[in-house]
Amino acid sequence: MKKSTLLRVSAIAVSLAFVTAACGSDSEGSVSEDTVVTEDTAAAVVDGVTCEGVSIAFFGALSGDAGNLGKNIRAGADLAVSEFNTANPDCQVGLVDFDSQGDPAQAPALAQKAIDDAGILGIVGPAFSGESKAANPLFDAAGLAIITPSATNADLNDNNWKVFHRALAGDDKQGPAIASYISKTLAAAKVGIIDDASEYGKGLADIVKTTLGDAVVASDSIDPKAADFSAAVSKMKEAAPDAIFYGGYYAEAGKLAKQLRDAGVTATLVFGDGVKDNGFIEAAGPAADGSIITCTCADGASNAEFAAAYTAKFPGETPQTYGAEAYDAAKAFLAAIAAGKTDRAGVLEFLVTYDAAGVTKQIKWDETGEVAGNAVYAYKVEAGVISVVGLIE
Template sequence: MSGARLGRVLAVAAAASLALSACAGSGGGGGTGDASEIKIGFMGDLTGEGAAIVIPPYNGAKLAVDEYNAKNPKIKVNLIKYDTQGKSDQATSLITKAVGQDKIAGLIGPAFSGESKAIGGQLEENKIPSVSPSATGTGLAKNGWTYWHRVVANDDDQGPGIADFLIKAKSPKKAFVISDDQEYSVGLAEAVAKSFTAKGVTVETDKFAKDASDYSSTVTRVKSSAPDVIVYGGYYAQAGKLLKQLRDGGVTAPFTSGDGSLDAQLVAAAGKEAAEGAILACPCNIPYANATGAQKTFFDSYKAAYKTDPAIYSTEGYDAASTFLKAIDAGKTTSTDINEFLKTLTFDGVSKKIKFKSNGEPETSAVFIYQVKGGALKLLGLASEAKLEG
């Protein structure tokens, strides 16, 4: 073969390779460079103190991807983990790798509000669609991002849901609302306090540092206030310690927290006796063994895959992954095409009906109530219908 002919052959091969790469995931912001595979990322705290909230949605997402790939589609999906350990600066570093090196076409997550805020601009700039299964910070939908989505109600829905439920269940005249200094915690606490005030309930508030170990000043303030109900907006790592110190300090008022505290580790940290009766709200729908229909199918598949029951945001992780899988199955193989597809997507998910508003918020904003009974978490139902036990 002559040098000139070899050059022409190599040029044609290079052009074909570029075309093949383009069909896999270019088109403005992401792709794998391999027509037989598309990379989708999952980002969240997988090994840090909030991992118990993030591993279930990761497992749900992986279950959806594994089921999809098992059907032997023309283009398979490679789910890549990005462990932030709940740190916003780590999320910023990881998304640079995910976009620049790994060429992801979409991102499930980030799981938390702080890290979502930290990288939302990068995702927008690089035209990478994201769907969070669990970030509830209200401000995320107010940034004008067109590539950002979530499948859970925000804190402006969860906050009133908590306040309205407690007003119905306990008729409080005074509430004490507590937060730490994390973005999610502050946002949820503010939403709850605002809702109480609007309904004529007197509210006192306090705030402590996330990494504090001694909450005695908060306990003293709560005890002096003698509230009818206590609400903490934050994660189980802090909620369990706070609840224990409140009970040790003689505070007996009903204790309520949001989705960030919905985990058995809350009971472990507080102690079974202190945690008994604690009320937890979540815009998440956790299926149990007695579930029916799609939730029963999910429960059985999840338990078979992971040898444990579904937990917080496991169904939302499955549904978030499904949004990408449905786009890919419809032939959308670039990040921009996937994003356009998400604007028109409607389907009955495991957690709820999935459809996005123009700002990326979900159309369905249901909030569910759980209660600690006998050391275990028990679903009581929708906040608008649930009734406390004991």
């Protein structure tokens, strides 16, 4: 008896340890910005903005296959928040992270967590389209405003979510632009289309496919979790298209590019905004060269003032994909806080009439939450560097 008690106690201790370990390594919900409450308010009043216990949140993948994109977004929001906090000593806004790993299955529970944190007045995110579909209904029911700097799925604006805003044009603009780039600029007569069966990837690939019509000679879907795409590769090899468009994210795009090139496919590879990350270059290696990547996101690095502030905040780094959009999104929320809006309804109302010059464009939303203007940029990979080519007509 005595020994079995010992066994039981040790079993409980170990399982407890596991539970605690799981909580300990949890990155979700950790406040990264120390909320400093100034004691002597009389001495520190600078420009009148006072607030207490308010924060905005980042919602998206910080780890996982597309984690780089989330890190870029978080950095942009982080820059905006710390600029604001420096300028307003009496209003220290926190930035709370919700790492969804880009997984729609994890999104609703995380969204609920964000909603339950009463101090959060706005969400920069959700970063991807799949998780947006899962989380946005919850945010909408809770009246918590969201500005996504990156989820571009065309249907997202079609759900009557009053909290939904987008800081860049959607795939209904990007898709036709990709099609026009392929048919006009690349002058491709035969086009192959591949997607990753995700909300974003398939959505965008379908728009490109419909717009190109008869020029599409082969199409296939791949399973992004698999390592081997040989069925899709064989199909493309057989059809011998002049250009291949892949709708999906950068990690699989890299593997796919490599396998296509290994099989001797010479078509120009064209990708959407989900591939615009150095992770693509890393995964594809030399196979990435010559690829075209489109994005409704602006090149943050070409705005000198923003790029300088970014490098000052993150030494040795330059703004990456969606960083500038995230900065603009966070700015909108911070403007609401500066205007004295300290509840969710107030912030939401403030965004309706918000109209200010952002880093990427004039930020102003229509009633569906779409941002004004519909710029789509083309980028090209040359010698392992993604550089902007220009606007697509």
